[in-house]
Amino acid sequence: MSAGATLLGGPAAPVRRRVVRAGFAPLLVAALAALIAFLTLPVVAIFVDTSPGALVSSLGDEAVLSALRLSLECTLIAVTIIVLVGTPAAYLLATRRFPGRTIVVTLVELPLVLPPAVAGIGLLAALGPRGLVGGAVADAGIELALQTAGVVVALVFVAAPFFVRQAQAAFEAIDHSWLDASRTLGASEARTFLRVAVPAAAPGLGAGLALAWGRALGEFGATIMFAGSLRGVTQTAPLAIYELFSGDFDGALALSAVLVAVAAALLLSVKLLSGAAILGGAAR
Amino acid sequence: MLLVEARTRLGDLDLDVALSVPAGTCLALAGPSGAGKTSVLRVVAGLTRPAGGRVSCDGETWLDTARGIDVPPEDRGCGYVFQEYALFGHLRAWQNVAYGLRDGTRAQRRARALELLDRFGLAARADARPGTLSGGERQRVALARALARRPRVLLLDEPLSALDPRTRAGAGRELAGVLREAGVPAVLVTHDFTEAALLGDRVGVIDGGRVVQEGTPADLAAAPASSFVADFTGAVVLTGTARRRPDGLTHVALDGGGEVVSLDAGEGAVAVSVYP
Numbered sequence: 060m061s062a063g064a065t066l067l068g069g070p071a072a073p074v075r076r077r078v079v080r081a082g083f084a085p086l087l088v089a090a091l092a093a094l095i096a097f098l099t100l101p102v103v104a105i106f107v108d109t110s111p112g113a114l115v116s117s118l119g120d121e122a123v124l125s126a127l128r129l130s131l132e133c134t135l136i137a138v139t140i141i142v143l144v145g146t147p148a149a150y151l152l153a154t155r156r157f158p159g160r161t162i163v164v165t166l167v168e169l170p171l172v173l174p175p176a177v178a179g180i181g182l183l184a185a186l187g188p189r190g191l192v193g194g195a196v197a198d199a200g201i202e203l204a205l206q207t208a209g210v211v212v213a214l215v216f217v218a219a220p221f222f223v224r225q226a227q228a229a230f231e232a233i234d235h236s237w238l239d240a241s242r243t244l245g246a247s248e249a250r251t252f253l254r255v256a257v258p259a260a261a262p263g264l265g266a267g268l269a270l271a272w273g274r275a276l277g278e279f280g281a282t283i284m285f286a287g288s289l290r291g292v293t294q295t296a297p298l299a300i301y302e303l304f305s306g307d308f309d310g311a312l313a314l315s316a317v318l319v320a321v322a323a324a325l326l327l328s329v330k331l332l333s334g335a336a337i338l339g340g341a342a343r
Numbered sequence: 344m345l346l347v348e349a350r351t352r353l354g355d356l357d358l359d360v361a362l363s364v365p366a367g368t369c370l371a372l373a374g375p376s377g378a379g380k381t382s383v384l385r386v387v388a389g390l391t392r393p394a395g396g397r398v399s400c401d402g403e404t405w406l407d408t409a410r411g412i413d414v415p416p417e418d419r420g421c422g423y424v425f426q427e428y429a430l431f432g433h434l435r436a437w438q439n440v441a442y443g444l445r446d447g448t449r450a451q452r453r454a455r456a457l458e459l460l461d462r463f464g465l466a467a468r469a470d471a472r473p474g475t476l477s478g479g480e481r482q483r484v485a486l487a488r489a490l491a492r493r494p495r496v497l498l499l500d501e502p503l504s505a506l507d508p509r510t511r512a513g514a515g516r517e518l519a520g521v522l523r524e525a526g527v528p529a530v531l532v533t534h535d536f537t538e539a540a541l542l543g544d545r546v547g548v549i550d551g552g553r554v555v556q557e558g559t560p561a562d563l564a565a566a567p568a569s570s571f572v573a574d575f576t577g578a579v580v581l582t583g584t585a586r587r588r589p590d591g592l593t594h595v596a597l598d599g600g601g602e603v604v605s606l607d608a609g610e611g612a613v614a615v616s617v618y619p
Contacts, residue, residue, distance in 0.1 A: 236426075240430075240431070241442070242388075242415070244442050255431060259432065
């Protein structure tokens with residue numbers, strides 16, 4: 060009996076395998092199609108529901124404009140800080156092995172898994188007026204809570220890991236012999252970093268920048284908890300959308316449409332710029 | 344004269360070598376992969392710091408672990424041609440060559456780089472990115488780049504093995520000429536004895552982190568010190584029993600049957616290396 064079953068099972072197996080093989084490609088396509096449909100539907104809906112008139116009139120609204128301006132200013136300052144500090148930090152993590160490295164990497168990634176509200180509370184507990192180091196910060200003449208500077212602090216906190224992770228991966232992907240070659244050609248470590256590592260990692264750094272900038276533009280929870288929602292001072296575009304939402308749904312939709320357009324334009328230009336770097340540094 | 348002494352543990356390998364290379368000569372280190380060949384080059388260049396050892400070039404100390412001297416790679420002046428060449432992919436060919444040049448304006452550095460590329464017949468490819476160069480062209484750009492700084496030592500890691508067989512012979516002859524012309528000590532590593540014999544004035548056979556025999560290529564082939572060296576030089580090693588005959592020749596009755604005759608004296612159980 061068992062021998063008979065084996066004999067029967069033998070020829071049946073290839074048939075089933077062929078069915079699986081034939082069905083796999085459409086399965087991949089279906090999964091991607093479902094994903095794209097779900098991910099783009101809300102974005103499409105924002106534009107469908109926003110009349111061009113509402114879009115134009117919202118751009119004339121002083122509160123909306125100041126929120127957008129504040130968003131751009133704060134995110135620009137935040138990503139500048141992130142890139143200046145995060146790039147060398149990521150290079151260190153990518154090129155050196157030291158005890159406790161795994162712990163350091165985990166600490167850098169921690170804000171990624173923190174709920175934004177927790178991040179906001181944490182920032183208050185650390186840097187707020189009665190926070191852990193709040194006194195020292197105040198003594199240095201820096202006011203953060205309910206100030207624009209506080210928005211920047213919140214943005215740096217939540218967005219930095221996005222950049223650092225990507226930058227670390229980009230540096231790790233560089234052929235290490237390039238760095239060695241640079242040293243034997245008379246370049247110090249610092250010069251090697253600037254002339255070889257950063258240009259070679261530029262596409263990855265650009266992708267990290269786009270991710271971090273996108274995350275900063277959309278930041279809501281940590282900002283409202285730590286910096287509040289004062290119009291013209293700490294009310295960035297996402298906070299303004301939330302405020303409009305309670306009274307003026309169309310206005311909230313219009314500002315959302317603008318924010319989507321700005322975010323998409325930023326992402327696209329960063330991608331195009333680092334794409335140029337990819338072309339420039341093409342083909343290892 | 345380049346003097347190297349290094350003892351260090353690298354993973355599973357115990358590296359323990361002592362080498363001296365006079366100016367204008369090339370020492371070819373040949374051995375199987377994992378023998379520690381590249382590690383020797385890295386120690387000379389300052390990219391790997393051994394636990395103990397000394398490196399000096401023309402009387403200038405680059406490394407002396409006992410005295411705590413360790414000159415960083417950028418100040419040693421080694422021209423290093425890496426395996427796979429390690430050309431910077433984001434720079435053009437001439438920019439790769441000019442990378443090590445510091446003196447003069449950008450235009451002067453470019454002119455010097457073009458001059459070097461021209462010497463290697465690559466003037467037309469100066470603006471190409473490494474990704475678009477052929478293997479042979481890459482090898483020559485890497486050589487030009489290493490020579491641009493007028494190095495005090497030349498280090499070459501498998502300079503020919505990334506090339507296809509047709510390019511290899513020509514590139515080998517060209518490289519031999521470059522080494523003679525450079526007039527500095529050169530250390531070349533390769534897994535291929537033929538290549539070592541072609542390019543090295545002396546050949547050191549390296550295995551398990553130690554130089555097991557050093558000599559001219561002819562020495563090594565004529566009198567391999569061990570069956571490993573004989574094997575490595577391309578000989579077939581056979582065992583048998585030697586007996587001296589009245590004609591002055593040594594006849595060896597091979598264990599596998601048959602007989603070979605040698606001019607070398609020998610008696611009893613022996614190993615014979617035969618070059619087919």
